Amino acid sequence: MPDQALLDDLRLAHVLADQADAITLARFKASDLQVTAKPDLTPVTDADTAVEDALRTSLSRTRPRDAVHGEERPDSGWGPRRWVIDPIDGTANFVRGVPVWATLISLMVGDEVVAGVVSAPALARRWWASKGGGAFTGRSLLQGVPCRVSGVGQIEDASLSYSSIGGWIEAGRGQQFVDLLRDCWRTRAYGDFWSYMLLAEGTVDLAAEPELALHDMAAVSIVVTEAGGRFTSLDGKDGPHGPGAIATNSLLHDEVVERLSLEAE
Missing domain, CATH: 3.30.540.10 (Fructose-1,6-Bisphosphatase, subunit A, domain 1)
Known part of the structure; x- marks a missing residue:
């Protein structure tokens, strides 16, 4: 507590x-x-x-x-x-x-x-x-229901939310991201904060964006982690410090970081 x-x-x-x-x-x-x-x-x-x-x-x-x-x-x-x-x-x-x-x-x-x-x-x-x-x-604070991430453990069973594909191309990870999209069970561009809140509720299994600032990430990161997920930079460093963000239900995290790395192509 x-x-x-x-x-x-x-x-x-x-x-x-x-x-x-x-x-x-x-x-x-x-x-x-x-x-x-x-x-x-x-x-x-x-x-x-x-x-x-x-x-x-x-x-x-x-x-x-x-x-x-x-x-x-x-x-x-x-x-x-x-x-x-x-x-x-x-x-x-x-x-x-x-x-x-x-x-x-x-x-x-x-x-x-x-x-x-x-x-x-x-x-x-x-x-x-x-x-x-x-x-x-x-x-309100007095009327809250606990959030908990999903238990999905395979990429082919996962639902992925993102904002756009263009930023991934500019970040030099476009092919890696497209390959990840193809391999996921379901993909939707809910975008912005909404992706991470759906992740915290367990209705989305992973979310990622290549270009974010601290003010975009700080609040959503603690909701994700306190719901049992992980929130890291694109390179796997925990916290809202970038570059970009990868958030998952924890079970999928290491694989997603590896697949989106610059060396993955």
């Missing part, structure tokens, strides 16, 4: 998620939604920046000694405790009116994620986890 201080941090993460949900739902499908392109040509909306600004303000009051790392604003603070925020994971979906997007909130101590919340209000779903406390899904 997590200690009381960590439970307090997890409760705060839920409060922050409530705050984010109120902002994002109010702007979802808004006729006056403002969308611009960042230097990397990915979209950012006024909802993204509004959520991150609001959560940073809340953290400055409730955890003034903690550092904050977010997707849209410069890092603030310094120290071993760091909150990691992705205000809207799946901004492209948000812009197009697709309800598969979420706010990702996590707390890291050093390089380790110790608590995380993934909130997808348009789906009326939320997932959360804390170190040693397990992973759960539900509408």
Whole structure:
């Protein structure tokens, strides 16, 4: 069981998620939604920046000694405790009116994620986890159902979720990924946070993406691992530190890492 201080941090993460949900739902499908392109040509909306600004303000009051790392604003603070925020994971979906997007909130101590919340209000779903406390899904902290990964042990029986094939080609692992797709029982591009939450629930057996940042991975990684799965870089290093991510039900992990390695072709 997590200690009381960590439970307090997890409760705060839920409060922050409530705050984010109120902002994002109010702007979802808004006729006056403002969308611009960042230097990397990915979209950012006024909802993204509004959520991150609001959560940073809340953290400055409730955890003034903690550092904050977010997707849209410069890092603030310094120290071993760091909150990691992705205000809207799946901004492209948000812009197009697709309800598969979420706010990702996590707390890291050093390089380790110790608590995380993934909130997808348009789906009326939320997932959360804390170190040693397990992973759960539900509408609120008091109404959670435990998450557990699947027991599938063979690639030919596995369901794989991904975001796109293009990134794998750019990463020089395109043929390896296509071969893996062909050998799996079922493949679907659920994408973004959704792939990893389905994995944690046991309805998907493996998920992988070649290009991710810390804010994309931190919150989802602890939900996966506390549900009994593994979350590593493409090269098999545990944690949300990249490059990219491979997440599985643990049973399939070593084989998937080997098959997607640069030496596998």
